[in-house]
Amino acid sequence: MGAAMAGHLLSKGYALTIFSRTRSKAEGLLQRGARWADSPAQVADASDVVFTMVGFPRDVSDVYLGEAGLIQQVRPGMVFVDMTTAPPSLAVTIAEALKARDAHFLDAPVSGGDVGARNASLSIMVGGEARIVEAVRPLFDAVGRTIVHQGGTGAGQHAKLCNQITIAGTMIGVCESLLYGYRAGLDLETMLQSIKGGAAACWTLDNLVPRILDRDFAPGFFVEHFMKDMGLALEESRRMGLVLPGLALVHQLYLAVQAHGHGRSGTHALMVALEELSNVRVNATPAKP
Amino acid sequence: MGAAMAGHLLSKGYALTIFSRTRSKAEGLLQRGARWADSPAQVADASDVVFTMVGFPRDVSDVYLGEAGLIQQVRPGMVFVDMTTAPPSLAVTIAEALKARDAHFLDAPVSGGDVGARNASLSIMVGGEARIVEAVRPLFDAVGRTIVHQGGTGAGQHAKLCNQITIAGTMIGVCESLLYGYRAGLDLETMLQSIKGGAAACWTLDNLVPRILDRDFAPGFFVEHFMKDMGLALEESRRMGLVLPGLALVHQLYLAVQAHGHGRSGTHALMVALEELSNVRVNATPAKP
Numbered sequence: 001m002g003a004a005m006a007g008h009l010l011s012k013g014y015a016l017t018i019f020s021r022t023r024s025k026a027e028g029l030l031q032r033g034a035r036w037a038d039s040p041a042q043v044a045d046a047s048d049v050v051f052t053m054v055g056f057p058r059d060v061s062d063v064y065l066g067e068a069g070l071i072q073q074v075r076p077g078m079v080f081v082d083m084t085t086a087p088p089s090l091a092v093t094i095a096e097a098l099k100a101r102d103a104h105f106l107d108a109p110v111s112g113g114d115v116g117a118r119n120a121s122l123s124i125m126v127g128g129e130a131r132i133v134e135a136v137r138p139l140f141d142a143v144g145r146t147i148v149h150q151g152g153t154g155a156g157q158h159a160k161l162c163n164q165i166t167i168a169g170t171m172i173g174v175c176e177s178l179l180y181g182y183r184a185g186l187d188l189e190t191m192l193q194s195i196k197g198g199a200a201a202c203w204t205l206d207n208l209v210p211r212i213l214d215r216d217f218a219p220g221f222f223v224e225h226f227m228k229d230m231g232l233a234l235e236e237s238r239r240m241g242l243v244l245p246g247l248a249l250v251h252q253l254y255l256a257v258q259a260h261g262h263g264r265s266g267t268h269a270l271m272v273a274l275e276e277l278s279n280v281r282v283n284a285t286p287a288k289p
Numbered sequence: 290m291g292a293a294m295a296g297h298l299l300s301k302g303y304a305l306t307i308f309s310r311t312r313s314k315a316e317g318l319l320q321r322g323a324r325w326a327d328s329p330a331q332v333a334d335a336s337d338v339v340f341t342m343v344g345f346p347r348d349v350s351d352v353y354l355g356e357a358g359l360i361q362q363v364r365p366g367m368v369f370v371d372m373t374t375a376p377p378s379l380a381v382t383i384a385e386a387l388k389a390r391d392a393h394f395l396d397a398p399v400s401g402g403d404v405g406a407r408n409a410s411l412s413i414m415v416g417g418e419a420r421i422v423e424a425v426r427p428l429f430d431a432v433g434r435t436i437v438h439q440g441g442t443g444a445g446q447h448a449k450l451c452n453q454i455t456i457a458g459t460m461i462g463v464c465e466s467l468l469y470g471y472r473a474g475l476d477l478e479t480m481l482q483s484i485k486g487g488a489a490a491c492w493t494l495d496n497l498v499p500r501i502l503d504r505d506f507a508p509g510f511f512v513e514h515f516m517k518d519m520g521l522a523l524e525e526s527r528r529m530g531l532v533l534p535g536l537a538l539v540h541q542l543y544l545a546v547q548a549h550g551h552g553r554s555g556t557h558a559l560m561v562a563l564e565e566l567s568n569v570r571v572n573a574t575p576a577k578p
Contacts (some may be wrong), residue, residue, distance in 0.1 A: 088473070111487045125483045148483045150475060158473035159480045165466040166459075166489035172535035173458015177451040180522065183529045184377070184447035186439060191448045194414045194437045198400045199510075200455035202491035221488075233469065240472045243566040246461035249538055277532040 001110075002053040003029060004117040005083075005143040010034060012142045017046040040064075044073035049136055053083040056228055060086045064094045076102035079136055083124070085109040085164075085229050088154030088236060091127060095153040104132045107153060109160035110144065113221050121145045125163075127156035161233040167267070168230060168250040170204045175271045178212060182282045188213060208268040212282070220266030227254050227263075290399075291342040292318060293406040294372075294432040299323060301431045306335040329355075333362035338425055342372040345517055349375045353383045365391035368425055372413070374398040374453075374518050377443030377525060380416060384442040393421045396442060398449035399433065402510050410434045414452075416445035450522040456556070457519060457539040459491045463498060464560045471571045477502060497557040501571070509555030516543050516552075 002020070006029055010016050016034040019042065020026045030036055037043040040063045044050055050070060052063050060082055064070050070080060080098055082091065082105070091107035098105045106128035116122040122144035126133050133149045140147040150159040177200075181191045196205050211217070230251045237244050256273035257265070265272075275281050291309070295318055299305050305323040308331065309315045319325055326332040329352045333339055339359060341352050349371055353359050359369060369387055371380065371394070380396035387394045395417035405411040411433035415422050422438045429436040439448040466489075470480045485494050500506070519540045526533050545562035546554070554561075564570050 111484065111489070113488065116487075123483050123487045146483060146486055148479060150479055150483065155473075155475060158470065158475055159483050161473075162466040162470040162475070162480050163484040163487065163489045165469055166462040166484060166491070166494065169458045169460070169462015169465065169535075170455075170489070170491055171458070173455040173462070176458065176533045176535050177454040180454055180526060180531060180533065181447065181451040183531050184444075184450075184525065186444060186447055186451070190437060190439055191451050194412050194435060194439065194448050195400065195452040195455060197435055198405075198412045198452065199402070199492050199496075200400070200452045200459070202455070202459055202493075203488050204491075205455065207488070236473065237469060241567060242468060242472050242569065243563070244465045244469065245538055245542070245566070246465050246535070249534055253534070274532070277534070278530060280531065 001114060001117040004114075005051070005053065005122075006034065007032070008120050008142045009139065014139070014142075017043050019043045039068035040066075040070045041068045041072040044070045044078070047078075049079045049081065049139060051081045051083060051139075055084070055225070057086045057090055057232075060084050060090060060094075065097060071097055071101075074098060074101040074103045078103040079106070079132055080104065081106045081108050081136060083108050083110055085160050085225075085232070086157060087232055088127075088157040091154045091157055095128070104129065105153065106132060106136070107156040108140070109156055111160065111163050112144075117143070124148070125150050125156040125159035127151055127154050127158070157232075158236070161229065161236065164226065164229040165233055165244065165247050167204070168247050170202045171208075171267060171270050172246075172250050172253070173200075174202065174204045174209060175212070175268075175274050178209065178271065178282055179274050179278065179280065183278075183280060188282075204268075208266070211266070212268050212271050217262065217265040217269045217272070219264070220268065222263070223254060223257050223265055223267055223269055224263040226267045227251070227258065230254065290403060290406040293403075294340070294342065294411075295323065296321070297409050297431045298428065303428070303431075306332050308332045328357035329353075329359045330357045330361040333359045333367070336367075338368045338370065338428060340370045340372060340428075344373070344514070346375045346379055346521075349373050349379060349383075354386060360386055360390075363387060363390040363392045367392040368395065368421055369393065370395045370397050370425060372397050372399055374449050374514075374521070375446060376521055377416075377446040380443045380446055384417070393418065394442065395421060395425070396445040397429070398445055400449065400452050401433075406432070413437070414439050414445040414448035416440055416443050416447070446521075447525070450518065450525065453515065453518040454522055454533065454536050456493070457536050459493045460497075460556060460559050461535075461539050461542070462489075463491065463493045464501070464557075464563050467498065467501060467560065467571055468563050468567065468569065472567075472569060477571075493557075497555070500555070501557050501560050506551065506554040506558045506561070508553065509557065511552070512543060512546055512554055512556055512558055513552040515556045516540070516547065519543065
């Protein structure tokens with residue numbers, strides 16, 4: 001996703017310096033005029049605004065606060081924007097470290113996946129100071145379509161977690177519905193015709209069910225990243241004394257998805273865990289009950 | 290819903306004979322020219338095609354097979370259509386009893402609620418013989434918009450249960466997301482702006498969340514009817530050896546919704562059970578964590 005987003009910034013004429021742990025991912029951008037940096041610190045040294053988008057919370061921590069991290073080359077007035085989905089509390093830690101050096105931080109996780117990154121149609125949920133959000137809004141506009149300031153530091157992360165909690169529910173509803181319809185002997189395409197225009201309508205039904213029926217579990221959005229996000233939401237919920245039984249159940253079932261080797265599959269591989277539970281496999285041809 | 294649907298048939302010029310346990314519900318139709326019957330059997334006696342729409346499976350059984358039931362006045366070639374959401378196995382029982390008298394049965398539960406009934410925009414999921422479905426299609430067209438033949442007897446019921454299973458998932462995802470966002474101190478309207486256009490998008494988010502935020506738990510669709518439908522789906526699943534942990538959890542939580550006096554509230558009152566679990570109440574003003 002990072003490469004596609006950086007590409008949009010290049011297209012808008014911004015001078016870009018980039019670092020990636022996997023240099024091959026940067027080649028296309030370097031050919032288009034981006035400059036290579038050997039470390040996050042070198043990116044900071046060459047830039048006024050720095051965007052980060054990595055995998056897991058520890059990666060975010062390393063990129064900002066590690067030995068060759070961004071924090072080593074902070075100049076007053078710089079703006080740092082983390083677009084990774086990461087703990088709200090980590091956003092606060094980084095924002096404070098940067099503030100001590102008179103620099104600014106925004107947490108700005110995104111929704112919309114690979115396709116959204118390529119089409120610059122991402123939803124960007126931003127936490128931090130309003131005037132800083134406004135200052136970098138032209139850059140957000142280059143990579144996303146729905147840019148919403150959610151509140152102070154960490155609020156972007158919280159909004160993203162709301163997004164993921166909703167998806168956990170729609171995903172289990174849709175997968176269980178397919179499993180039921182299949183075992184009941186329905187033709188699933190015909191069943192979907194009846195339900196997808198009404199109160200059961202959801203993005204998952206329209207966008208992921210065709211892949212499930214084709215047994216195409218390529219990501220989309222990685223199971224292991226969704227696991228991370230659900231884990232963050234459960235951890236924050238525990239801290240806030242909040243009981244989320246639906247999310248907790250779906251999180252457990254995704255452990256089963258991983259146990260069956262689907263950590264790098266798309267999130268719709270939840271189907272696999274449900275099939276294993278019932279020892280049933282949903283095929284294109286309906287089963288008679 | 291039955292009154293609105295019968296009204297559309299009258300508008301299309303069909304002669305209508307009606308029975309309801311609550312005669313007051315029929316008054317409007319009687320004034321518009323419908324004829325009153327004192328029992329289901331009298332309706333059958335006066336009609337070629339009979340529609341039924343009642344509350345619970347026992348009501349369906351009584352209306353068809355009871356002492357003054359439809360079965361008492363069956364003539365060969367008649368068509369009976371049950372639009373109640375009821376057990377697929379009951380559909381089979383009734384279809385067989387009617388077949389023994391050379392009459393036909395369709396199970397044809399609907400989705401779309403009060404509004405769909407008023408606007409004739411219902412989704413009608415039909416089980417039974419294809420030629421019988423075609424024979425009564427003009428009548429379905431008068432009351433619904435999406436009329437899909439799902440397969441043999443009971444297939445309409447199975448498709449409707451797929452619909453309800455999906456809704457169980459979207460409902461818990463949406464309610465938990467609101468609860469999380471509220472406790473995290475987000476402005477919920479602002480949060481919704483970020484998530485409702487993307488992968489979390491669903492009918493529940495668009496149509497029921499505004500009511501939840503207004504704490505307006507008027508139905509829509511009754512909790513006790515949704516409980517019945519989820520119960521049917523779980524019973525069928527058990528029979529088919531199917532594990533649906535998401536549906537089972539949501540069904541349990543709706544028991545809590547009923548325990549808190551919300552059996553005759555709308556399904557979005559699931560929020561109440563989740564609030565009770567965490568001893569939190571979602572108000573319009575955000576809580577700071």
